[in-house]
Amino acid sequence: MRPITDTVNSSTRKSVVFPTLLGSVLILLMMVVGLIMLLNQGKLITISDGFFYKIMTLHGTGMIGAGALAGTAIMYYFTSQYIKLSKAIFVSNIVLSILGVVMVLIGIFVFDFAAAWTFLYPLPAISGGMWGAAGAVFYLGGMTVLGTGFLLFYLDTGRAIIKKYGNLGNALGWPIIFGKTMKEELPPAIVAGTMVTIVNTAALVSGASVLIMSIINIFNPSFTMDPLLSKNLIYAFGHIFANSIIYMGVIAVYEIFPKYTGRPWKVYGNFLIAWNASTLFTMIIYPHHLLMDFAVPKWMLILGQVLSYANGLPVLVVTAFGALQIIFRSGIKWDMPSTLFFMSMFGWVMGVVPAIIDATIAINHVMHNTKWVPGHFHMYMGIGAVAMIFGFMYYVLKVEGLKMSSYLDKLSFWVYLLFFAGLTFSFLYSGKLSAPRRWSQHFPEWVPADQLGAVAAIGIIFATSVFIIRFAVSAKQIGTQKDEKETKEKLYA
Ligand code: HEM
Numbered sequence: 380m381r382p383i384t385d386t387v388n389s390s391t392r393k394s395v396v397f398p399t400l401l402g403s404v405l406i407l408l409m410m411v412v413g414l415i416m417l418l419n420q421g422k423l424i425t426i427s428d429g430f431f432y433k434i435m436t437l438h439g440t441g442m443i444g445a446g447a448l449a450g451t452a453i454m455y456y457f458t459s460q461y462i463k464l465s466k467a468i469f470v471s472n473i474v475l476s477i478l479g480v481v482m483v484l485i486g487i488f489v490f491d492f493a494a495a496w497t498f499l500y501p502l503p504a505i506s507g508g509m510w511g512a513a514g515a516v517f518y519l520g521g522m523t524v525l526g527t528g529f530l531l532f533y534l535d536t537g538r539a540i541i542k543k544y545g546n547l548g549n550a551l552g553w554p555i556i557f558g559k560t561m562k563e564e565l566p567p568a569i570v571a572g573t574m575v576t577i578v579n580t581a582a583l584v585s586g587a588s589v590l591i592m593s594i595i596n597i598f599n600p601s602f603t604m605d606p607l608l609s610k611n612l613i614y615a616f617g618h619i620f621a622n623s624i625i626y627m628g629v630i631a632v633y634e635i636f637p638k639y640t641g642r643p644w645k646v647y648g649n650f651l652i653a654w655n656a657s658t659l660f661t662m663i664i665y666p667h668h669l670l671m672d673f674a675v676p677k678w679m680l681i682l683g684q685v686l687s688y689a690n691g692l693p694v695l696v697v698t699a700f701g702a703l704q705i706i707f708r709s710g711i712k713w714d715m716p717s718t719l720f721f722m723s724m725f726g727w728v729m730g731v732v733p734a735i736i737d738a739t740i741a742i743n744h745v746m747h748n749t750k751w752v753p754g755h756f757h758m759y760m761g762i763g764a765v766a767m768i769f770g771f772m773y774y775v776l777k778v779e780g781l782k783m784s785s786y787l788d789k790l791s792f793w794v795y796l797l798f799f800a801g802l803t804f805s806f807l808y809s810g811k812l813s814a815p816r817r818w819s820q821h822f823p824e825w826v827p828a829d830q831l832g833a834v835a836a837i838g839i840i841f842a843t844s845v846f847i848i849r850f851a852v853s854a855k856q857i858g859t860q861k862d863e864k865e866t867k868e869k870l871y872a
């Protein structure tokens with residue numbers, strides 16, 4: 380069997396364990412929260428509406444935050460082989476994330492904040508008596524602290540990339556696109572990492588500006604802002620930041636399949652053009668969240684629709700085809716990391732289909748604000764992005780030569796895939812029945828789909844627990860081996 384190794388040093392390997400584990404445990408807890416929401420919508424339990432909106436706020440915020448934290452661990456891990464990143468900054472992001480999460484939790488559970496992760500202005504300040512200033516300030520402040528940690532991380536990666544490649548254009552392969560050669564080696568991991576660095580810096584700066592303006596507005600209501608501008612800033616932030624989780628996860632896809640197949644993944648013209656296009660489009664297509672806002676200029680909405688088609692596809696195609704080419708007749712060994720990563724691409728491809736449907740203005744007027752919307756993003760988030768995080772956990776066990784699978788893990792893989800497909804199907808089906816999203820109470824016609832979703836959630840929670848326990852029991856041993864040779868010997872044994 381081919382040995383699977385990388386050139387990540389043991390200290391870096393050790394430092395990704397905690398954020399990956401923290402991210403995945405938070406994801407597990409948020410899944411339980413999701414189950415509670417479904418049980419309530421499916422009339423199997425009864426929680427108050429106020430509590431529903433609190434946990435809905437928690438679930439949306441927590442999933443994206445936890446996914447992004449684990450995503451930065453993946454990005455840090457693989458790009459550290461090519462650029463010199465600051466471990467202190469990586470750790471600061473983790474510390475600030477924890478602080479931010481605690482503030483968000485206080486805002487929600489101590490002071491009853493429940494305006495959803497979208498914190499649309501002026502809702503945080505005008506809650507109709509549901510929560511006071513303290514709840515909003517803790518929540519918005521917590522988000523600002525979280526965002527600051529991530530911003531530091533991306534500024535550091537940007538610095539390290541520029542140090543090695545001279546500028547970000549080089550790291551996006553502009554010389555190669557224009558037919559020149561580059562003296563530095565340009566791995567796909569760096570191209571993807573550069574894209575994420577650019578788009579997330581833009582996302583976090585827009586997010587921070589609207590968060591801070593909202594906080595000022597709470598303390599001083601005479602300071603107001605244009606609600607439509609604020610919505611634009613919020614969705615620019617939310618759209619980009621959520622999508623970046625997949626783009627960070629894809630870094631692992633580029634790194635791992637070559638190791639499994641012995642075939643290198645080289646950058647080439649169309650690959651680079653795809654990533655450059657996505658860099659630009661990811662930042663400007665967020666108006667697809669505003670298709671129902673008649674006050675938005677029409678040209679922006681059309682741009683949102685057209686470029687949404689153009690956005691995800693190029694990178695998806697170069698990634699999915701690239702992977703298939705590498706895998707085809709390679710004699711790849713299908714174990715936990717390789718199957719999870721393969722599934723993640725499948726989930727990503729599948730999830731983009733209903734997403735594109737929803738980004739079509741004519742259809743959006745009918746489907747938007749139905750459960751169709753959470754249906755599509757649960758598909759590429761759950762079967763796509765989050766599966767990449769689990770794949771990464773198994774990969775780290777594998778390079779370390781630690782025990783990685785038994786029949787239980789393999790069973791959990793299938794349970795995860797089938798039940799997550801079931802969950803997303805139940806959401807999409809609710810959408811078809813016109814069940815609105817974000818409603819605590821559902822009409823009897825919508826209830827069976829919610830109950831099906833709840834059953835699916837239980838399977839997902841079971842499988843996810845198995846993945847996490849597998850990683851957690853061996854976590855202490857990761858990064859203790861000093862010598863790469865030793866790892867290899869273990870792998871051959
Ligand atoms: C067991 C797995 C999961 C279950 C049972 C679940 C359940 C739910 C439910 C019931 C909703 C509310 C739907 C509605 O509008 O009526 C929701 C919303 C949401 N979920 Fe999940 N979910 C799961 C996994 C995930 C994952 C993996 C992610 C992302 C990484 C995620 C991100 C979100 C987001 C962003 C929202 C939107 C919240 C909002 O509308 O403000 N969920 N989920």
Ligand SMILES: [Cu+2]
Pocket residue numbers: 618664665667668
């Ligand atoms: Cu979007």
